[in-house]
Amino acid sequence: MSQPAPQSAGSVREFELRVNPIACDAHGVCIALLPELITADPWGYPVIRPGPVPLRLLALARRAVADCPTLALLLTEPQQPDRSRARRQG
Amino acid sequence: MTGAVPTAIVVTSSTPLWYTTRATGLVALVLLTGSMGAGLLSSVRFEHRNWPRFVTLGLHRNLSLLALAFTVVHVLTTVLDSFVSIPLVDAVIPFIGSYRPFWLGLGAIAFDLMLALIVTSLARARLGLRSWRLVHWTAYACWPIAVVHGLGTGSDTSVRWVLALTAACVLVVVVLTLWRLALSWPQRPGWATAGVVLVVLAVVAGGAWLRAGPLAPNWGARSGTHSSQPRAASSTSAGASR
Amino acid sequence: MTTERLRAPDRMARPPGAGDLRLIVRDQPMELAAHRRYYGPVPHLDSGSGELITEIERAGLTGRGGAAFSTGRKLRAVATANAGRGARVVVANGSESEPASSKDAVLLARSPHLVLDGIQLCADTVGASRGYLCLGSRSPVARSVREAIAERDRAGLGGLPIEVVDGAAHGYLAGQETALVSLLNGGRAVPAFVPPRPSDKGVRRQPTLVLNVETLAQVALIARYGAAWFRSIGADDAPGSALVTVTGAVRRPGVREIPLGTPLGEVLHRSGLDAPAQAVLAGGYFGTWLPLPDAFRVPLSVPGLRAAGATFGAGVLAVLPASSCGLAETARVAGYLASQIADQCGPCRNGMPALAEAMNWIAFGQPDADIIGWARQLTGLITGRGACHLPDGAAVLVKSALTVFSADLRAHAAAGPCGRAQAAATLPIPPRSHR
Numbered sequence: 160m161s162q163p164a165p166q167s168a169g170s171v172r173e174f175e176l177r178v179n180p181i182a183c184d185a186h187g188v189c190i191a192l193l194p195e196l197i198t199a200d201p202w203g204y205p206v207i208r209p210g211p212v213p214l215r216l217l218a219l220a221r222r223a224v225a226d227c228p229t230l231a232l233l234l235t236e237p238q239q240p241d242r243s244r245a246r247r248q249g
Numbered sequence: 250m251t252g253a254v255p256t257a258i259v260v261t262s263s264t265p266l267w268y269t270t271r272a273t274g275l276v277a278l279v280l281l282t283g284s285m286g287a288g289l290l291s292s293v294r295f296e297h298r299n300w301p302r303f304v305t306l307g308l309h310r311n312l313s314l315l316a317l318a319f320t321v322v323h324v325l326t327t328v329l330d331s332f333v334s335i336p337l338v339d340a341v342i343p344f345i346g347s348y349r350p351f352w353l354g355l356g357a358i359a360f361d362l363m364l365a366l367i368v369t370s371l372a373r374a375r376l377g378l379r380s381w382r383l384v385h386w387t388a389y390a391c392w393p394i395a396v397v398h399g400l401g402t403g404s405d406t407s408v409r410w411v412l413a414l415t416a417a418c419v420l421v422v423v424v425l426t427l428w429r430l431a432l433s434w435p436q437r438p439g440w441a442t443a444g445v446v447l448v449v450l451a452v453v454a455g456g457a458w459l460r461a462g463p464l465a466p467n468w469g470a471r472s473g474t475h476s477s478q479p480r481a482a483s484s485t486s487a488g489a490s491r
Numbered sequence: 492m493t494t495e496r497l498r499a500p501d502r503m504a505r506p507p508g509a510g511d512l513r514l515i516v517r518d519q520p521m522e523l524a525a526h527r528r529y530y531g532p533v534p535h536l537d538s539g540s541g542e543l544i545t546e547i548e549r550a551g552l553t554g555r556g557g558a559a560f561s562t563g564r565k566l567r568a569v570a571t572a573n574a575g576r577g578a579r580v581v582v583a584n585g586s587e588s589e590p591a592s593s594k595d596a597v598l599l600a601r602s603p604h605l606v607l608d609g610i611q612l613c614a615d616t617v618g619a620s621r622g623y624l625c626l627g628s629r630s631p632v633a634r635s636v637r638e639a640i641a642e643r644d645r646a647g648l649g650g651l652p653i654e655v656v657d658g659a660a661h662g663y664l665a666g667q668e669t670a671l672v673s674l675l676n677g678g679r680a681v682p683a684f685v686p687p688r689p690s691d692k693g694v695r696r697q698p699t700l701v702l703n704v705e706t707l708a709q710v711a712l713i714a715r716y717g718a719a720w721f722r723s724i725g726a727d728d729a730p731g732s733a734l735v736t737v738t739g740a741v742r743r744p745g746v747r748e749i750p751l752g753t754p755l756g757e758v759l760h761r762s763g764l765d766a767p768a769q770a771v772l773a774g775g776y777f778g779t780w781l782p783l784p785d786a787f788r789v790p791l792s793v794p795g796l797r798a799a800g801a802t803f804g805a806g807v808l809a810v811l812p813a814s815s816c817g818l819a820e821t822a823r824v825a826g827y828l829a830s831q832i833a834d835q836c837g838p839c840r841n842g843m844p845a846l847a848e849a850m851n852w853i854a855f856g857q858p859d860a861d862i863i864g865w866a867r868q869l870t871g872l873i874t875g876r877g878a879c880h881l882p883d884g885a886a887v888l889v890k891s892a893l894t895v896f897s898a899d900l901r902a903h904a905a906a907g908p909c910g911r912a913q914a915a916a917t918l919p920i921p922p923r924s925h926r
Contacts, residue, residue, distance in 0.1 A: 178876075179878075180836035180877050180878050184837075202837055202838070204838050204841075
């Protein structure tokens with residue numbers, strides 16, 4: 160189970176961008192708003208640069224999240240990488 | 250604007266408010282049309298090298314808020330104007346007023362819908378996409394209701410440039426709506442056809458009503474302006490004032 | 492109730508005639524009386540005491556369905572969700588949608604009561620009031636499983652009502668955790684976006700424990716004999732036993748129970764590997780090719796295979812004879828996987844068919860550097876960008892094929908497809924059925 164990565168005491172809260180791929184419909188609003196962090200794959204779907212959102216881009220990231228026509232873009236706490244690459248079957 | 254012949258229209262201290270009501274009403278309609286247009290442009294995923302999607306979305310948001318602001322002023326000046334008694338409650342609850350109750354009531358409906366649209370949009374993330382979308386569909390009702398309200402309540406309707414402005418607004422929305430319907434044709438031909446038919450019917454019916462109603466003589470009386478309230482001296486003359 | 496309360500030191504030290512066989516001990520299905528004679532009664536647990544969870548954690552049991560997630564942690568997550576209040580659900584995943592795997596079917600046929608014990612124990616531990624046992628559509632063990640449940644009811648073992656669900660889930664994705672939950676909620680068997688995890692909100696929005704049937708059988712053993720016994724075979728970093736399915740170019744294919752950490756070569760030789768074999772597909776159709784005989788020394792366990800750049804997955808070991816073409820087999824699997832997508836996520840919807848097509852060129856045509864580069868680029872484009880790991884698995888499979896069969900790749904690029912591509916298929920491809 161992914162736990163949020165522990166934040167060091169006194170640090171500013173960090174956020175990561177994440178796409179819900181089921182909701183995403185390749186509108187491309189986030190790609191246009193945040194080209195520093197989000198690029199388009201050959202079919203127009205967003206590829207998000209891994210890592211936390213730089214502080215100076217946080218406001219834009221929030222706007223991209225609000226502007227997504229299908230609410231597919233999410234700002235979350237940094238997740239531990241999902242180590243199991245296999246399908247989860249129990 | 251005022252006719253050369255002094256008529257029953259009394260020039261009182263409420264005249265600036267009355268002008269403001271008419272002016273803000275018109276501006277609100279234009280802004281609402283702009284907002285509607287930007288929304289439709291977004292739904293057809295319009296994009297250009299110099300016009301990214303988020304510009305359309307930003308315009309849509311800002312024009313909606315501006316439209317709301319001007320509508321609020323429009324409502325306030327109407328209420329404050331003591332010349333015709335229109336209490337505040339008439340602005341949100343339709344059809345209970347005494348001045349042109351039906352056409353004014355349409356304004357109340359449009360105003361209510363505008364409030365719902367904007368409030369739900371501000372809380373979209375918390376509401377969830379489905380509920381938000383359901384409410385947002387009412388935009389297709391809000392805008393035409395606002396147009397008819399303007400044509401029905403306002404006594405500037407027969408003024409040539411006002412008519413032209415309204416026609417331009419209608420043209421913009423109709424064209425963009427047809428574009429939007431064309432886009433959904435491949436997936437949902439049934440719905441798209443129904444939509445086109447509806448749009449055409451609405452325009453035709455609207456035009457017919459306009460000719461038989463506000464542009465025909467004696468609209469003031471027929472629309473519910475009571476004898477104690479001012480009527481336009483002549484609604485066919487271009488010099489008529491509200 | 493005829494379950495007796497067993498606590499250490501009364502608990503049986505080990506099942507009789509142990510050896511390394513724990514899960515499947517007979518060639519015939521074990522009915523209830525024989526099961527109780529052999530394994531002893533199910534220990535009675537104080538529900539909510541958490542003692543089973545602690546024991547499972549100490550045993551280090553990990554999921555046997557493919558993801559190898561810590562079972563103890565999963566149990567704890569479901570038990571503590573919603574601060575312990577409200578109803579919970581246990582789902583036993585026996586859908587075994589991996590075409591080359593048959594371990595779950597064999598386990599359910601031979602030792603159904605171990606699985607059913609495990610379901611009951613987990614339900615008691617997390618406080619579940621309802622259980623489901625999900626089987627693949629038209630599963631051959633559906634009837635025997637239902638009979639086993641009826642047998643328990645007649646013997647008064649009662650307890651958790653378990654509903655056997657079969658016939659609804661078909662397709663490669665049907666066994667995926669969130670797809671299963673979606674199916675049980677009345678929807679399509681397609682994956683859902685996580686969060687929320689099933690352990691937080693699953694069937695009927697209740698915390699749901701989804702465990703593979705083999706994992707549940709292991710739980711039933713650990714509850715009886717304890718963590719130390721469980722760890723007495725296997726490796727330190729991979730304790731216990733596991734079921735593997737050996738198939739392909741071996742004389743004695745089938746399901747085997749092995750101590751984890753057993754070298755791959757030993758298992759293959761016991762399965763009768765004599766024809767010259769060039770590679771083995773480890774894990775499943777989302778697994779990795781390993782070259783033979785280099786991979787003989789690889790320990791069969793999650794960490795052991797990971798160190799070799801592969802995955803344990805669903806425990807499939809498919810041996811590829813030298814007379815076949817690994818690229819052709821991979822292309823067929825890639826085509827199958829592309830037909831199995833849920834069609835929900837853009838990168839997968841676009842990338843998977845493109846990858847299958849590229850692999851087709853590579854295997855059955857004369858690929859140039861562009862096509863090979865495009866295939867590699869696609870594997871990067873689809874990884875980690877779907878709601879489930881189907882595209883990730885396909886990417887891993889294709890990447891390993893391009894590496895392990897690099898000689899064939901060069902040969903195809905130079906002279907077109909090799910004659911071996913026409914050999915009979917080693918990896919089974921299910922017929923395309925409407926999902």
